[in-house]
Amino acid sequence: MSLRLYNSLTRKKEDFVPLQENRVGMYVCGVTVYDYCHVGHARAGAAFDTIYRYLKHLGYEVNYVRNFTDIDDKIINRAKEKGIPWQELTEQYIQAFYEDMGKLNIELPTIEPKATDHIPEMIAMIASLIEQGKAYDKDGDVFYSVHSFDGYGQLSGKNTDDLLAGARVEVNEDKRNPLDFALWKKSKPGEPEWESPWGLGRPGWHIECSAMSKKYLGETFDIHGGGKDLIFPHHENEIAQSCGASGKAPVKYWIHNGFVNIDKEKMSKSLGNFFTIREIYKRHHPEVLRLFLISSHYRNPIDFSEKNIEDVAKVLTRFYEGIEAAEEILQDKETPSLGDAVRSCTFMQKFEEAMNDDFNTAVALAHLNEELRKMNTLTQKKKSGPDGGGDLPISLAALKKAGNVLGLFYRTPKQFQSEMFQLKNRELHLDTQKIEALIAARNTARKTKDWGKADQCRDDLNTMGVVLEDTPQGTEWKIK
RNA sequence: GGCACCGUCGCCAAGUGGUAAGGCAGAGGUCUGCAAAAUCUCUAUCGGCGGUUCGAGUCCGCCCGGUGCCUCCA
Structure with a gap:
C-alpha cells in the first residue's frame, strides 16, 4: 500500500x-x-x-x-x-x-x-x-x-478561445493578445522599483x-x-x-x-465575508481550529460555523481527557522502545491506509476515534487490576503519534484544559472560590448522606455553567 | 455564455461498482447515593426520474437545488 x-x-x-x-x-x-x-x-x-x-x-x-x-x-x-x-x-x-x-x-x-x-x-x-x-x-512593460x-x-x-469569449479579460492596448499577462511592470512615480533591462519596474x-x-x-x-x-x-x-x-x-x-x-x-477578501484567524482565536482554541480544518477532506469545501467548530471542540476535549487518563494510570513508567509495536499495530496500519488515499484525514480521524474508544477501555481495565490493559502503552503511543502527524496532541492535557478554561471563562468570569466553597459544602452534605442538599449545591453550580465529576481522588469540576 | 464541482442519518462528514466509516445530538443499558465521565447497544438505502450492469450512493443521460473558476484571492 x-x-x-x-x-x-x-x-x-x-x-x-x-x-x-x-x-x-x-x-x-x-x-x-x-x-x-x-x-x-x-x-x-x-x-x-x-x-x-x-x-x-x-x-x-x-x-x-x-x-x-x-x-x-x-x-x-x-x-x-x-x-x-x-x-x-x-x-x-x-x-x-x-x-x-x-x-x-x-x-x-x-x-x-x-x-x-x-x-x-x-x-x-x-x-x-x-x-x-x-x-x-512594450515600453517598459513585459508580457508573456x-x-x-x-x-x-x-x-x-x-x-x-473560450477565455477570449469570456470577454472579462482586462483590456490593455499594450498587449498583443488580451490573454497575455505581465512578467514585468513599469513603475509609476513613487512606486517601489528595481532596475531591469527594460527599465525601472517590478515583477x-x-x-x-x-x-x-x-x-x-x-x-x-x-x-x-x-x-x-x-x-x-x-x-x-x-x-x-x-x-x-x-x-x-x-x-x-x-x-x-x-x-x-x-x-x-x-469566504474571501473581495466578498468581505472573512474571519481573520486572530478573531477566531478569541473564541476558539487554535488546536480546535486545526482539527476543524482537517476533519473534512482537503479538496472539499468546508462550511465555517460556530456550531461546527463547537462540535469539534467536544471531540478534541474527549481526546485529551482520554490521553490524560491513560497517562495518569501509566504514570512515568518509562515505556521501553515501542517504535516497532506502534508502527505495526492495526490502528497505525489503518491510519496510514487512510492517509495514503490522497491524505484522507477524515477517515484517518475516524480511526483515531475508534482507537480512543479502545484506549479508554484499556485504561479502565488497567484501573481495575494491574493485569488488565496490557496494550495500553502501545495504544497511547500510537494515538499520539498519529495525532502528531496531523499536527494534534502536542500539548499536555493539563495545558489544553487550562487554555480551554481560560477561553470559556472569558465570558463566564467564574468565581473559583465560590465554586470550591459550594463543592466543599456538597461534599460535607454527601458525608451525612444529605442528598437533597448535595444535589442543590450541584444544581447551583450547574446553573453557573460548572459540571462536577466525582472521582476516587475527589470531586473535579469543569466548565460545561 | 464557457469550464469545473457539490447534493449521503436532525447536524457535521467518509465512502467512486458488491448490500452505507467516524463524530455531534438523541434513546436505552452498565457504572454512580443520584449525576458526570467512560463504556455498550440502537437510529440513514444515499436530491428526483430513467438507463447500463448479475449487482450502483459509486458509471451514463435528463431534471431539480447549491457552489466555484473564467478579474486580485488559500
Missing part, C-alpha cells in the same frame, strides 16, 4: 512516485502579506502542513518551499493608505503570519523565500523568455505571449513562483500546491513561464485545497 494523490493536472488519483527516490520537492504558494490571515489561509496552511508531516512520516526527505509575496499592487496601495513604507507593512504582516500560523502548529517549511529577494532570478527568467521570443517588451505556449489552459481545463505576480521554485527545487519538481483559486490564472501562467523558459513541465503533481465557506458561500 503506497501513497496515492489526486493530481489537478490529470484530474485523477495517481500513485505518488517522486522524481528522486526518498526525496520530495514541494512548493506551496504562500500569502501576499498586506493583511492578517483569514480562515482560508489557515485551511491551506493546515492542509499542506499535514501533507508535509505525512510525507516525512513516510520517511521522505522533504524540501518544502513556501514563499511570501511581498511586492504587489495591494501591498503598495495598503502601504500608501497607512502612510508607511511598503517594507514596514510586509514585515509587520509576515510577523503576524508567523504568530497566527504558529498557534495552528504549522511547521516551518525548509525555505521561505520572499519575492523581493529574488528579483535577479526573475529578471533572468524574463530575459530568457524574451530571447526565445516567448515574451515581449500566451500563443507561444501550446499547453496553455491544460491545468485549468480552459482553451484560449508581475506569477513570475516569482517560477523563478523561486526553479532556484530551490530545480526545473522540475514533485509537488506544487495552493488554493483552488490559484489554478487560474496563477498556476496556469506559472506553467507557461516555467515551461517556456526550460522546455520542461515544471511540476509532476499539482495539489489544490478547497475553500472555506461562510453560509455556503466562498
